[in-house]
Amino acid sequence: MDSSGIYVGLDIGTTSIKIIIAEYVKKQLNIIGYGNTRSAGLNRGVIVDIDQTVGAIRDAIKQAEQRANFEIRDVVVGIPANLLEIEKCHGMIAVSQADGKSKEITDEDVYEVTQAALVQSLPPERDVIDIIPDEFVVNGLDGIKDPRGMEGVRLEMRAVMYTGPKTILHNIKKCIEKAGLHIRETVVAPLASAHLALNEGEQDFGSIVIDMGGGQTTAAVIHDHKLKYTYVDQEGGDFVTRDISVVLNTSVENAEQLKVTYGYALSSLADKDNKFPVQVVGQQDPEEVSENYLAQIIEARLQQIFTKLATALDKVNALSLPGGIILTGGMTAIPGIEELAEDIFGVHVKKFVPQEMNLRSPAFTQVIGLVDYVTSENEIERVVKSSLGTADFEQATTYDEDDSYGDEPDTVQLPPQPKKPKKKKNKDKRPGGLRSLFSNFFD
Incomplete structure (x- = not known):
């Protein structure tokens, strides 16, 4: 089975929706177009509107199609790890x-043994995202x-x-269909990120x-090239921005800009x-804030996130x-995050940044x-996954936040706001040490 051709990846994130169009030829992946637009209708990784x-996805599609001069029809979509469960399954056929003699095993037999493995009691509120074969018997x-090409009378798959x-x-699925697209394959998002970010030794x-x-x-734990464990903390970069906004009494837009420029x-x-x-709400003149104080606000939230993880x-x-x-x-584009993580986790930490042209940001x-994940699948994995194409999705509904998502994260202990001098502010004061940090790529 030849994997050459055009592939489109779709990442539906809480703050941005990203699409890439890539050409896979002779085991080389070349990105020929991309789209990146502000998200709408999501909350903590989950679609709520x-x-x-759909509108945000269409905007990203338009950007990518214009850059690549290519019409998008099929997409590989990432599924977030929210409430993900990993379990072993087994099938036998x-x-x-008809006369009881052995016969040569074909694709159809692999398809049928996969269907047998999928026939197990799943709770009515859950569905299969992906299935990856460990071994055949x-x-x-x-x-x-x-096992294809071998002769046998009994085939098992673990x-x-x-x-x-x-x-x-x-x-x-409903959003992708309403946007005029078809799902080519679903992939557990942390598995895809790990496949790109880790080398062979790190995965092994x-x-x-x-x-x-x-x-x-x-957080995703990879061992023996398999996803073993995931943990989702319902706090991210937006919570850092919110903390800055609250403590400095500035708008969320200003807080985001401060984070990516001075953070x-x-x-x-x-x-x-x-x-x-810093432009303060209700005041005509801006107030001065030090980089160190802003860093204290950011560090407090990141410490809380890392400690939970x-x-x-x-x-x-x-x-x-x-x-x-x-x-x-x-x-992770913010400076100092590796050092902070090493202090809290007590292990070696490094940052991964893709090296593709125009997409050299960890947000991509x-x-x-x-x-990268789907183009590296081998033939037998593709045959197994083809069994999932018959899965029947129930009617889509908007997400109703339950206890897993409805609770607000614990309030972070932020540094106290320093006392302001009562002298008149100098309107001509100019900031020093301006650092430009890929502001469009914070996810």
Whole structure:
């Protein structure tokens, strides 16, 4: 089965929707177009308004199609790890002929044994996202990666199945269909990010990928090239922006700009003497704030996020994996985040940034990873996944936040606002040390 051709990846994030169009020829992936637009209709990684999300997807489609001069029809879409469950499954079928003699195993037999593996009691509110074969067993002989062409009377498959809430899957499909697209394949988003961000050794011996988006932060544990565990913290870059807005009494738009222009994740790296003007709500003249104080606000929230992740990862002994932690996602573009993460997790931390032209930002890791993942699938994996194409989605509904999403994150302990001098502000004061930080790519 030839994987050459055009692939389109779609990443539906809380703060931005990204699309890439890539050409895969001779095992080389070349990005020929991309779209990146502000999200609408999502909350903490979950679609809550289908029509708004459809509009944002269409905007991203238009951008990508104009850049690539290509009409998008099929997309590979990432499914967030919210309430993801990872479980083993097993299927077995007879492949003998009518007279009981063995016969050669074909694609159809692999398809049928996959269907047998999928026939197990799933709760009515869950559906299958993906299934990945571990091994096949022919006539009791195990450890087989591809049974096609072999002869046998009994075929078994042992696999890993990823399931998620039907509502999340249904709403994603509904949005894509209303945008005029067809789902080519669904991929568990952390698995795609890890496939791109980790090298062979890190995937084999074990590593942790932390994807820091705008609406949430996802930790994924990879070992033996498999996704073993995920943890989602319902806090991300938007919460950092909100903290800045509240403490400095400025608009959310101003807070975001301050974060990407002057922000540090570690206050010890920021200069106390380097100050910049902040437009305060209800005041005509701006107030001066130091880089160090802004960094204290950012660091407080990031410490809370990382501490929660460290607690969850420690419970499954993931922090002992030799590959350490790889940070990616839009929020990781902020300076000092690797140093802060190392202080809290106590393991080696590095940041992954894609190197594709025009997309050299960690915010694009997931969408590039989606295409990179599906183009690297082998033939037997494609045959197995073809069984999922018959899955029947229930009617889509808007997401009704339950306890998993409805609770507000714990209030972060922010630094006290320093007392303001009563002297008149100098309107001509100019900021120093301006640093431009890919403001359009914070996810």
